[in-house]
Amino acid sequence: MSFLSSLADRDRVFDFLVPATSPVDVRHGPILYLEDVTVTFDGFRALDSLNLTIDDGELRCIIGPNGAGKTTMMDIITGKTRPDSGSVWFGSRHNLLAMNEPDIASLGIGRKFQKPTVFEALSVFENLELAMAADKRILPTLTARMSGESRDRIEEVLETIGLIELRHDPAGILSHGQKQWLEIGMLLMQRPRLLLVDEPVAGMTEQEMERTAELLTGLAGKGKQSVVVVEHDMGFVRSIARTVTVLHQGSVLAEGSMDQVASDPKVIEVYLGADPAEEVA
Amino acid sequence: MWLSRPFRERSTQLFLGVLLAALAAVTFLNLALPADNPFHVSTYTVTLLGKYLSYALLAVAVDLVWGYLGILSLGHGAFFALGGYAMGMYLMRQIGDRGTYGDPVLPDFMVFLDWDSLPWYWLGFDMPWFAFLMVILAPGLLALVFGFLAFRSRVTGVYLSIITQAMTFALMLAFFRNEMGFGGNNGLTDFRELLSFDLRSDATRLGLFIATGIALALGYVICRAIVASKLGRVSVATRDAEARTRFLGYRVERFQLFVFVVSAMLAGVAGALYVPQVGIINPSEFSPIFSIEVVLWVALGGRGTLYGAVIGAILVNYAKTVFTGVMPDAWLFALGGLFVLVTVFLPKGIAGLLGYRFRGHRFKGRHSKRRSSAPDTSTSDTSTSGTREATA
Ligand SMILES: Nc1ncnc2c1ncn2[C@@H]1O[C@H](COP(=O)(O)OP(=O)(O)O)[C@@H](O)[C@H]1O
Ligand SMILES: [Mg+2]
Numbered sequence: 001m002s003f004l005s006s007l008a009d010r011d012r013v014f015d016f017l018v019p020a021t022s023p024v025d026v027r028h029g030p031i032l033y034l035e036d037v038t039v040t041f042d043g044f045r046a047l048d049s050l051n052l053t054i055d056d057g058e059l060r061c062i063i064g065p066n067g068a069g070k071t072t073m074m075d076i077i078t079g080k081t082r083p084d085s086g087s088v089w090f091g092s093r094h095n096l097l098a099m100n101e102p103d104i105a106s107l108g109i110g111r112k113f114q115k116p117t118v119f120e121a122l123s124v125f126e127n128l129e130l131a132m133a134a135d136k137r138i139l140p141t142l143t144a145r146m147s148g149e150s151r152d153r154i155e156e157v158l159e160t161i162g163l164i165e166l167r168h169d170p171a172g173i174l175s176h177g178q179k180q181w182l183e184i185g186m187l188l189m190q191r192p193r194l195l196l197v198d199e200p201v202a203g204m205t206e207q208e209m210e211r212t213a214e215l216l217t218g219l220a221g222k223g224k225q226s227v228v229v230v231e232h233d234m235g236f237v238r239s240i241a242r243t244v245t246v247l248h249q250g251s252v253l254a255e256g257s258m259d260q261v262a263s264d265p266k267v268i269e270v271y272l273g274a275d276p277a278e279e280v281a
Numbered sequence: 282m283w284l285s286r287p288f289r290e291r292s293t294q295l296f297l298g299v300l301l302a303a304l305a306a307v308t309f310l311n312l313a314l315p316a317d318n319p320f321h322v323s324t325y326t327v328t329l330l331g332k333y334l335s336y337a338l339l340a341v342a343v344d345l346v347w348g349y350l351g352i353l354s355l356g357h358g359a360f361f362a363l364g365g366y367a368m369g370m371y372l373m374r375q376i377g378d379r380g381t382y383g384d385p386v387l388p389d390f391m392v393f394l395d396w397d398s399l400p401w402y403w404l405g406f407d408m409p410w411f412a413f414l415m416v417i418l419a420p421g422l423l424a425l426v427f428g429f430l431a432f433r434s435r436v437t438g439v440y441l442s443i444i445t446q447a448m449t450f451a452l453m454l455a456f457f458r459n460e461m462g463f464g465g466n467n468g469l470t471d472f473r474e475l476l477s478f479d480l481r482s483d484a485t486r487l488g489l490f491i492a493t494g495i496a497l498a499l500g501y502v503i504c505r506a507i508v509a510s511k512l513g514r515v516s517v518a519t520r521d522a523e524a525r526t527r528f529l530g531y532r533v534e535r536f537q538l539f540v541f542v543v544s545a546m547l548a549g550v551a552g553a554l555y556v557p558q559v560g561i562i563n564p565s566e567f568s569p570i571f572s573i574e575v576v577l578w579v580a581l582g583g584r585g586t587l588y589g590a591v592i593g594a595i596l597v598n599y600a601k602t603v604f605t606g607v608m609p610d611a612w613l614f615a616l617g618g619l620f621v622l623v624t625v626f627l628p629k630g631i632a633g634l635l636g637y638r639f640r641g642h643r644f645k646g647r648h649s650k651r652r653s654s655a656p657d658t659s660t661s662d663t664s665t666s667g668t669r670e671a672t673a
Contacts, residue, residue: 102530105530106530117522117525118522119522119525121520121521122514122517129511130518130526130529131529136529136530136531136532137532138535138536138539141512141515142511142512143283143510144512
C-alpha cells in the first residue's frame with residue numbers, strides 16, 4: 001500500500017531514478033536555505049527565527065559565543081533535531097524537514113564532527129575505501145572487488161587531503177591534524193554537495209591550520225562542494241572566510257566580510273566592547 | 282573469487298605448507314616406521330594430535346569473532362558441543378542392535394529410561410548427510426537466534442561475554458537432564474563405526490586425524506578469506522569504532538551476526554571431528570570453564586592473527602597433556618600462571634614473538650618500522666569498545 005501511495009506521490013524522486021550524483025537543484029543559486037527556524041528545548045529558544053542562505057560553492061564561516069546555537073543549527077540541517085517551526089530547503093527541490101537522517105546524508109550533506117574518529121587499525125586507504133559509496137549489504141561487501149574507478153577516486157581524495165604518501169599506513173599513527181583531514185576525506189568519498197565542518201582546527205598546530213585552510217578553500221567552489229565551517233579560532237576564520245555569519249542567542253546578529261563584522265556595533269556590544277577577534281569563542 | 286584470495290597470501294601459503302607437511306610427516310612416521318623405532322608415532326599419539334587439531338579449529342573460530350569483530354565470546358564451547366552432539370547422535374544410531382540391550386533403534390540409555398520410541402529430534406540422524414548437515418546447522422541456528430537478539434539490542438563488550446557464558450551454562454544444565462534425551466551426564470559414547478569405518482581401527486584413526494587437519498586448513502582459508510575481504514575490514518572497523526561504522530551506512534548488527542554464525546558453524550565442525558576421536562561427548566563440553574580456556578588459547582597464541590590461535594591451542598593442550606600426566610591437580614594453576622606470564626611478557630601472544638603480523642598486503646612490510654609506533658588496538662580490552670559505544 002505504501003508503495004502504491006508512494007507511486008502516486010509526485011514530489012518524490014524514486015530511489016532507482018536518483019542519479020549517482022546528487023540531484024540537488026541549485027539553478028536559483030542557493031544550495032541551503034533556512035527560513036525562520038525556531039527550536040526550543042524545554043522552553044529555551046536555542047534557535048530563534050534563524051534565517052540563513054548558503055550559495056552553491058560558497059565557503060561560509062559561522063562564529064558565535066558558546067550556546068549561540070551553532071551545533072543545534074547543524075543538527076537541524078542533518079535531520080538529527082526537528083525544529084518547532086520554520087523551513088529548511090536543500091536547493092529548491094528538497095525539503096529537508098520531510099527527510100530522515102540517512103536520506104539527508106545520501107542526498108549529499110556530509111557532516112564532520114568535532115572529535116575525529118578514524119579506524120586506527122586500518123590503513124588510510126582502507127578508511128577511505130569503507131567510506132566510499134557502495135552496496136553496503138553483507139554479500140556484496142564480502143565479494144567486493146575494487147574497480148579501477150574506485151581506486152582512482154580514492155587516490156584523488158588522498159591527493160586532496162595530502163595523505164598520499166601515508167596511504168598504506170595505519171590511521172592510528174596519524175597526527176591529530178592528519179586524522180581530521182582523513183575524516184574530511186572520508187566525507188569526500190561520498191561526493192557530498194554540502195560539507196558541514198564543526199571546529200576543524202581545534203588542537204591543531206600552526207602548520208596544520210594553514211594546511212587545513214588550504215584544504216577547505218580548495219574544496220569549496222562552483223561545481224564542487226559548498227562548505228560551512230563552525231570555528232572558534234578567529235585567526236583561522238580570517239584566513240579562509242569570504243563571508244562570516246555571527247550567531248547570537250539563536251539568530252543571526254551580523255553577516256558580511258570579517259572586517260565588516262568585526263566593526264559592527266551590535267557585534268562589539270555583544271562582546272562587551274572587546275575586539276571580537278579576541279573574544280568570540 | 283573471494284574464497285581463492287587467501288591462496289595468494291604468503292602467510293596463508295606458509296600456514297598451509299606447514300600444516301600439510303606436519304600431516305604428511307605424522308602419517309609417514311605412523312605408517313612407515315616399525316613400532317620399535319624411536320621416531321614411530323603411535324596411533325594413540327595420532328589421535329591425540331587429531332584432538333589438538335580440532336581444538337585448533339575451535340580456536341580459529343573464536344579468534345575470528347574476538348580478534349576481528351571484537352566480540353569476546355565466552356560461550357563457543359556450546360557451538361563446539363552442539364556439533365559434537367550432532368555427530369554423536371549419528372554415531373549412536375550406527376550402533377544399531379549391537380548395544381547392551383540389543384534394541385535395533387533405541388540407544389541404550391533410552392531403553393534404560395524405558396522409552397519406547399525415538400524422540401522426534403533424533404529422527405534422521407541415522408542418515409550421515411542429515412547428521413553432517415546438523416553439525417553445521419544446529420550451532421549455526423543457535424548462533425543466529427542468540428546473535429540476532431544480542432546484536433539487535435546492541436549488546437556488546439562485557440555484557441555480551443557474560444550472556445554467552447550464561448548461554449553455555451544453561452545448555453550444560455539442560456543436557457545434564459536425562460529427560461532431554463541426550464544421555465544425561467554420561468553423554469553419548471560406545472561408538473563403533475563412522476561411515477562404516479571401524480572407529481577402533483588404526484587406519485580410521487589416522488584418517489580422522491588427516492580429515493581434521495584438512496578441516497582446519499579449510500576453516501583457516503575461509504576465515505582468511507573473510508578477514509581479507511572488505512567485509513573483514515568492516516568487521517575491524519566495527520571492533521574499533523562501532524558507532525562510526527554504523528554512521529558510514531553499514532548495518533553493523535548484520536555484519537556481526539554473519540561473522541558470528543560462520544564462526545559458530547566452524548566451531549560445530551570442530552566438535553564433530555573431536556567426538557569420534559575421543560570417543561565420547563558429554564555435557565562437560567558445555568561447561569563455562571571450557572569456553573574460557575579456549576579464549577586463553579587464543580590470547581596465548583596471539584589474538585587477531587588466526588595462526589596464533591592454532592599455535593596457542595596446540596601448545597596449551599600439549600602442555601596440558603604433559604602436565605596432567607605429572608601433576609593432574611596443578612594444571613589450572615599452571616594455565617593461570619602461563620596466562621599471567623604471557624600477558625605480562627608477550628602482550629601480543631606467541632604470534633607477536635614471530636616478528637611481524639601478516640596482514641595480507643604486499644606493501645605492508647615496508648612500513649613496519651613506522652607501524653610499531655601505532656597504538657595496538659588488537660590487544661586492547663574489548664570492554665573499552667563497549668564504553669566508547671556508550672559514551673558516543
Ligand atoms: N538536546 C538539548 N537539550 C537541551 N538544550 C540543548 C540541547 N542542545 C542544545 N541545547 C542548548 O541550546 C543552546 C545552543 O546550543 P549549541 O547549539 O550547542 O550551541 P553552540 O554550538 O553554538 O555552542 C545551548 O544553551 C544548549 O545548552
Ligand atoms: Mg557547539
